[in-house]
Amino acid sequence: MRALVVDDSRAMRSLLRQILLQLGIEVAEAAEGRAAIDLVEAGPVPELVLVDWHMPVMDGLELVTELRAHKEWRHMAIMMVTTESEHENMVRALLAGANEYLIKPFTADAVVEKLSLLGLHCATVPAGDSYGGATQP
Amino acid sequence: MTTATAEDFQYLQGFLLDRSAIVLSEDKQYLVETRLLPVVQRHGVESITDLVRAIRRGDKTVETAVVDAMTTNETSWFRDAAPFDALRNLVLPELVASNVTRRRLAIWSAACSTGQELYSVAMLLDSEFSDLASWRVDLHGTDLSTTVVQRARTGSFTALEINRGLPATLLVRYFRREGAQFVIADSIRSRVRFELFNLARPWPPMQDYDVILLRNVLIYFDVETKRDVLERVRGRLRPGGFLLLGTAETTRGLVDGFRPIPVGATTVFRREES
Ligand SMILES: C[S@@+](CC[C@H](N)C(=O)[O-])C[C@H]1O[C@@H](n2cnc3c(N)ncnc32)[C@H](O)[C@@H]1O
Numbered sequence: 001m002r003a004l005v006v007d008d009s010r011a012m013r014s015l016l017r018q019i020l021l022q023l024g025i026e027v028a029e030a031a032e033g034r035a036a037i038d039l040v041e042a043g044p045v046p047e048l049v050l051v052d053w054h055m056p057v058m059d060g061l062e063l064v065t066e067l068r069a070h071k072e073w074r075h076m077a078i079m080m081v082t083t084e085s086e087h088e089n090m091v092r093a094l095l096a097g098a099n100e101y102l103i104k105p106f107t108a109d110a111v112v113e114k115l116s117l118l119g120l121h122c123a124t125v126p127a128g129d130s131y132g133g134a135t136q137p
Numbered sequence: 138m139t140t141a142t143a144e145d146f147q148y149l150q151g152f153l154l155d156r157s158a159i160v161l162s163e164d165k166q167y168l169v170e171t172r173l174l175p176v177v178q179r180h181g182v183e184s185i186t187d188l189v190r191a192i193r194r195g196d197k198t199v200e201t202a203v204v205d206a207m208t209t210n211e212t213s214w215f216r217d218a219a220p221f222d223a224l225r226n227l228v229l230p231e232l233v234a235s236n237v238t239r240r241r242l243a244i245w246s247a248a249c250s251t252g253q254e255l256y257s258v259a260m261l262l263d264s265e266f267s268d269l270a271s272w273r274v275d276l277h278g279t280d281l282s283t284t285v286v287q288r289a290r291t292g293s294f295t296a297l298e299i300n301r302g303l304p305a306t307l308l309v310r311y312f313r314r315e316g317a318q319f320v321i322a323d324s325i326r327s328r329v330r331f332e333l334f335n336l337a338r339p340w341p342p343m344q345d346y347d348v349i350l351l352r353n354v355l356i357y358f359d360v361e362t363k364r365d366v367l368e369r370v371r372g373r374l375r376p377g378g379f380l381l382l383g384t385a386e387t388t389r390g391l392v393d394g395f396r397p398i399p400v401g402a403t404t405v406f407r408r409e410e411s
Contacts, residue, residue: 085296085319091309101305103296109213110300116218117304 001120002026002044006036006063007052007081012104016050016081019108023115033058037066045073048120051098053082053089061089061096068097077118081106141169141185148189149203156204157281158337158362172206205282209357212250213301215257216352219403220381224258224348227400228379229266232347235377240272245346247336247370248354249278251298252289252329258350259325260307275344279334289331292321336366345375353383360391367392371408380406 003025005016010031017027028046030036032055040046049067053060064078079100080093090101100114115121141149149169150161161169173185180199182188191199215221236242246255255278262269262276280286299308299319312319334340336354349370355363370380371394380388380395388395388406395406 085314087309087312087314090305094305094309099305101308102300105297106300107297110297110302113213113302114300117302 001048002028002046003048003050004028004030004036004039004046005050006030006033006055006060007050008032008055009052012052012081016111019111022108023112032056033060033063033066036063040067040073040076045076047075048077048079048115048118050079050081050102053080053084053093061093064093064096064098077120079114079118141166141173145169145185145189148193149207152192152200153204153207156200157208157335157357158359158366159207159357160359161207169207173203176202176206201283205284208280208282208285210250210282210285211353212253213298214253214303214307216254216302217384217403218302219401220350220352220405221257221261223381223400223403223405225261225265227398228348228381228405229262232379233266233268236272236347241274242269242272242348243275243344243346244277244348245350245373246276246278247334247349247351249280249285249289249331250282251285251294252278252292252331253294253298253301254278254350254352255289255329255331256292256321256325259329260311263325264307264310274328275346276329277346278329278331280331281333281335283333286331286333292326293318294321295319336369337362340369340373343373345373345378347375347378348381349374349378350381351386352381353386355386356383364391371395374408376408376410378408380408382406 003020005013005027007013008031013029017029020027028039030039034057051060051063060080060082067073067076067078078098079102080098081102081104083104085103093101100118102110102114146166146169153159153161170185173188177185177188180188180202188199188203192203232242244258246258249255255276259276262274278289295318311322311325351370355366358366367388371392374380389397394409396409397404397406
């Protein structure tokens, strides 16, 4: 599986890259929406795009709108990954065509669970509870 | 002093077993330290030994704080997905059919932590089982830890918690933001009830349930306690009712009277008609 991470923070891109790589997902990066469109057009088309909201040049909401304007990319899953969590804005992003929403800050477990909500199953066993209880007979 | 002495540890093992049935194995000394140091600080004492002294003296506040700190409250929305698919696709449709004349449904989340499990069920019922709107539906959540029960009642969650498995469509439909918190709609919160409840102690008289979620709690108990709790859970399930366990848990080899039914990626346990 291929993912495209779109975020103007290099640290955030590298955090997401690490998490996704551990799940066996290939990762491309873009620092804003315009560059992301160029990458998708150049191909290969990613199955998953992670989109920050506030970015220079083309912001996340515009990017989602633009991606969804292309019928041939309609199978692509789009997840917002952003500090933006005003109710009204979350609704706008979903209406524009985002499929999921992850609010910063987040844990790696949350990313795995969101991917499973998106129907993208990846090579992982989420960390269960670990504690001193007796194991099952 | 940041470490627990061997005597402290031994005392705490016995105390925890007695109060919560939680088994603290020998290799869990680090856990006692990381979990209890914040309690030491909050109570303005010097050490874990001081906490143990306070418990020996019968200080109820410290007892509660220590039990709370030693419980593992890890949870998430629609945890593991498959059990909730089983509710959606098999359990609830069956119960809606079999209870259609009674028009009642009762569900118990028996180790509910901060409430995500029960609220997930409540949102599932509200969004996908509108037939039930005119039924009497009891949604009860219970836990041993005072802190988590209080938190569950507020229905207020941090972004970190909201991110854990809650579909975005349900987030925008059922939550409003208040400062840094996300608060669940009153229409959902008013339908659930949370109480303190110790599974390992004698149970008060209580109603029967159609569904009991007993998820990710048996793992902390020894075999005797698992068996005893499962037997009592069976006694509180209506014939034909369903028990949902955690991924690593089963009734097999522990208790009779349940029929395992595989559903998708999980197994639910149905109480046999007696
Ligand atoms: C890991 S959480 C599971 C929460 C939820 N059922 C889930 O699966 O996500 C375990 C919970 O069991 C509770 N617990 C531990 N011992 C208990 C006991 N003796 N009686 C009732 N609850 C207990 C803890 O306080 C904790 O909130």
